[in-house]
Amino acid sequence: xxxxxxxxxxxxxxxxAAIPEVQFMRxxxxxxxxxxxxxxxxxxxxxxxxxxxxxxxHFIYDPNQFLLLTVPLPFECETIGSESEPxxxxxxxxxxxxxxxxxxxxxDPTLSGDEVDVVSTRSLTMxxxxxxxxxxxxxxxxxxxxxxxxxxxREFLYDLMRESGxxxxxxxxxxxxxxxxxxxxxxxMHQHYAxxxxxxxxxxxxxxxxxxxxxxxxxxTQVTPLQYLKVIRLxxxxxxxxxxxxxxxxxxxxxxxxxxxxxxxxxxxxxxxAPTVNSARIKRDWFSAxxxxx
Numbered sequence: 001x002x003x004x005x006x007x008x009x010x011x012x013x014x015x016x017a018a019i020p021e022v023q024f025m026r027x028x029x030x031x032x033x034x035x036x037x038x039x040x041x042x043x044x045x046x047x048x049x050x051x052x053x054x055x056x057x058h059f060i061y062d063p064n065q066f067l068l069l070t071v072p073l074p075f076e077c078e079t080i081g082s083e084s085e086p087x088x089x090x091x092x093x094x095x096x097x098x099x100x101x102x103x104x105x106x107x108d109p110t111l112s113g114d115e116v117d118v119v120s121t122r123s124l125t126m127x128x129x130x131x132x133x134x135x136x137x138x139x140x141x142x143x144x145x146x147x148x149x150x151x152x153x154r155e156f157l158y159d160l161m162r163e164s165g166x167x168x169x170x171x172x173x174x175x176x177x178x179x180x181x182x183x184x185x186x187x188x189m190h191q192h193y194a195x196x197x198x199x200x201x202x203x204x205x206x207x208x209x210x211x212x213x214x215x216x217x218x219x220x221t222q223v224t225p226l227q228y229l230k231v232i233r234l235x236x237x238x239x240x241x242x243x244x245x246x247x248x249x250x251x252x253x254x255x256x257x258x259x260x261x262x263x264x265x266x267x268x269x270x271x272x273x274a275p276t277v278n279s280a281r282i283k284r285d286w287f288s289a290x291x292x293x294x
Contacts, residue, residue, distance in 0.1 A: 001136045002046050002088050008140070014091070018145030021093045021153055022135070028086035031079040035270050037235050038075075040094040040172060042160070043067040044124070044132065048087025049080040054119060055222030065121040068160075070094060070168045071183045072190055073119060073221060074231040090136070092153070100173035102158050118168060118179060118220050125163070131156045178216045181206040185217070186228070193232045194256035199225055233257065234270050241279035248275035 005024050009015045015024045033053070043050070049062040054075040061067040081087030124132070135156060138148035161169050171179045185202050202225065203213035214224065221228050237251035246254065252263035252275075267275045 001090075001133055004136050004140055005046070005088055005090070012086070018139045018142055019149045019153065021095060021098070022139060022149075023091040023093075025089045025091060026086050027079045027081040028083050029081060033076045033078040034272070035074060035231065035235070036077045037072060037232070038067075038069050039072050040070050042092040042094065043069070043089060044092070045087065045089040047081075047085060048089075050087065050089070051078045051080070052076065052119075057119075057222070059119065059121050061121050065123055067119070067121055068168065069119045070172055071118045071179070071186050071220060074228070074235065075119075075222075090132070092156070094157075094169065094172055096172045098154070099157065099161075099169060102154055102161065103170060103173055106158075106161075120168070125159075128156065128159055131159060178208075179220065181208065182216055182220050185225075186221070189225075189229055189232060193229065193236055194254065196256070197225070197229060230266060231270065234263075234267055237263070237267070237275070238271070238279065241275060242282055248279075251275070 005026075008017075009024050009026055012027050012029075013025070015026070017024055027048070033051075043061060044066040045062045047063065049060065050067070052059040052061070052067065052075050054073065059067060079087050131152060135149060135152040138144045138152050157169070160166060168179070171183070174180065185206055188202075188205075189197065199213070200210055203210045206213050206216075208216065217225050217228075223231070233255040237248075237255045237257075240246045240251040240254055241248065248264065248267075249260045252260050257263040264275055267278070271278050273281070
């Protein structure tokens with residue numbers, strides 16, 4: 001799998017595969033702990049290692065374990081790779097529509113009732129590893145991707161849902177339970193991050209009391225709703241400065257900050273650098289990586 005992926009990517013970064021649900025990633029250095037946001041996904045490391053921290057929980061995902069995340073969560077992540085042995089991995093996005101499609105064809109799609117974690121690490125079974133090999137092989141050409149990749153991806157997700165602990169994936173498509181209600185709120189906050197959110201209103205939308213909403217929200221995300229919204233806004237502002245060349249003040253205003261000084265202070269606390277320094281460094285690194293590509 002490493003050989004096949006390495007032929008399709010050049011330099012470091014996250015790269016689209018031949019189908020939209022799959023991405024490849026490569027990092028040829030050790031990166032210090034930094035704030036990231038993962039969408040619902042399966043993150044499989046083929047070489048190297050990543051270490052994640054969410055509150056007081058620590059996750060190591062490497063060739064022995066993959067990361068499974070079923071709600072969009074911000075957490076701190078460290079990557080271990082080198083020029084001689086870069087970190088190489090696969091990101092499989094978890095689409096609720098695709099999960100629902102698979103559930104409709106299952107004889108018994110009901111939940112087991114077991115307690116679920118929205119973020120966890122698991123070991124690949126030999127069977128799942130075999131499916132993954134076929135998936136990566138099918139992504140080597142556009143033709144094989146069109147014909148084979150979609151069905152192979154469904155097979156992989158189906159196998160994850162059949163094993164013990166598959167409930168957390170099923171929750172993405174089943175409109176039930178506290179996890180689903182909180183996931184709805186998280187998605188709303190992602191889509192409308194610049195809005196002024198009323199916590200009482202969010203609690204009503206979730207069908208819970210304010211105290212119950214705060215309790216379940218923090219249990220799932222490890223942060224309060226206001227802390228979560230702040231991190232989302234800072235990440236969105238960072239990408240606006242990088243991708244759209246916005247100034248720090250423009251980005252701050254776009255994501256809902258009324259104070260530039262507060263934005264700069266909270267940005268530096270999260271990312272370790274001032275907004276302009278951080279965005280300039282990342283753009284410089286990306287430009288250097290692009291220049292090295294044929």
